[in-house]
Amino acid sequence: MEHNLMVEVNDLSKIYSPSNRIEHINFEITKGECFALCGGNGAGKSTVIQMIIGNVKPSSGTIKLSGMTMDMNRAVYKSLFSYMPDAMVFPKVLTGYEVLCFFADLSNVPKGRVDFLLEKVGLANDKDKKVREYSKGMQQRLALAQSLLPEAPLLILDEPTNGLDPYWVREFKNIIKEEKEKGTTILFSSHILSDVEELADRVAFMNSGRLLVTDTVEALTKGNNDSSAVKTTLEEVFFSLVKAEQPV
Numbered sequence: 001m002e003h004n005l006m007v008e009v010n011d012l013s014k015i016y017s018p019s020n021r022i023e024h025i026n027f028e029i030t031k032g033e034c035f036a037l038c039g040g041n042g043a044g045k046s047t048v049i050q051m052i053i054g055n056v057k058p059s060s061g062t063i064k065l066s067g068m069t070m071d072m073n074r075a076v077y078k079s080l081f082s083y084m085p086d087a088m089v090f091p092k093v094l095t096g097y098e099v100l101c102f103f104a105d106l107s108n109v110p111k112g113r114v115d116f117l118l119e120k121v122g123l124a125n126d127k128d129k130k131v132r133e134y135s136k137g138m139q140q141r142l143a144l145a146q147s148l149l150p151e152a153p154l155l156i157l158d159e160p161t162n163g164l165d166p167y168w169v170r171e172f173k174n175i176i177k178e179e180k181e182k183g184t185t186i187l188f189s190s191h192i193l194s195d196v197e198e199l200a201d202r203v204a205f206m207n208s209g210r211l212l213v214t215d216t217v218e219a220l221t222k223g224n225n226d227s228s229a230v231k232t233t234l235e236e237v238f239f240s241l242v243k244a245e246q247p248v
């Protein structure tokens with residue numbers, strides 16, 4: 001039977017210490033959906049992502065991708081997603097082209113796709129430069145190209161537009177929209193709530209290791225039930241959620 005859910009996160013927790021806990025995280029992402037994980041610094045977004053991709057072992061809870069846990073078949077589980085970290089460290093002695101060819105070989109991706117993606121992220125003219133000569137933004141564009149190489153059904157992006165100039169923020173958003181149109185399921189984390197509003201179908205807000213709310217962008221920004229109500233922004237929603245959490 002075709003499984004409609006790409007991601008199922010069920011009562012997931014990571015207890016780093018008694019005072020540093022990410023707990024009771026529950027959400028599902030339907031195939032083809034664009035889902036944003038939002039929250040302030042230290043809310044737990046990256047930890048949740050790291051648990052999904054198998055880099056951090058959960059203290060409890062389960063994660064399924066397309067109905068499958070990592071324990072069922074690690075190789076198949078890992079083939080279901082590709083991942084762009086918030087800061088990727090590349091071997092600095094390699095050129096951008098060599099880096100992508102390395103990752104392409106790992107995933108049996110034809111070299112033609114390397115050239116296509118270098119063009120897409122605006123690095124075609126710099127492909128023979130060593131990565132150590134790349135600016136931070138160029139390295140980030142290389143990281144995005146790396147994550148797009150395998151055309152995995154689930155694309156996971158940790159803070160994809162952080163630190164990019166306005167031109168490349170827009171280009172990144174267009175690339176994410178293209179992926180969405182192709183039917184790729186997308187999970188991304190971001191602090192930039194205007195980007196989230198533009199890209200995401202649904203949003204989960206985290207604070208201090210807990211999930212506060214998960215809903216569609218439309219429902220979160222519609223104001224109140226009065227149809228004449230002025231729409232609010234995700235930024236305002238986030239402020240009121242975090243404010244409500246503060247001790248009085």
Ligand SMILES: Nc1ncnc2c1ncn2[C@@H]1O[C@H](COP(=O)(O)OP(=O)(O)OP(=O)(O)O)[C@@H](O)[C@H]1O
Binds near residue numbers: 039041047
């Ligand atoms: N390896 C670790 N060991 C101990 N604590 C950790 C570890 N990694 C993260 N934490 C803690 O877990 C909490 C959540 O961190 P995490 O990086 O997941 O948050 P985030 O929402 O991604 O934050 P930011 O937006 O600042 O990147 C923080 O209190 C952080 O200090």
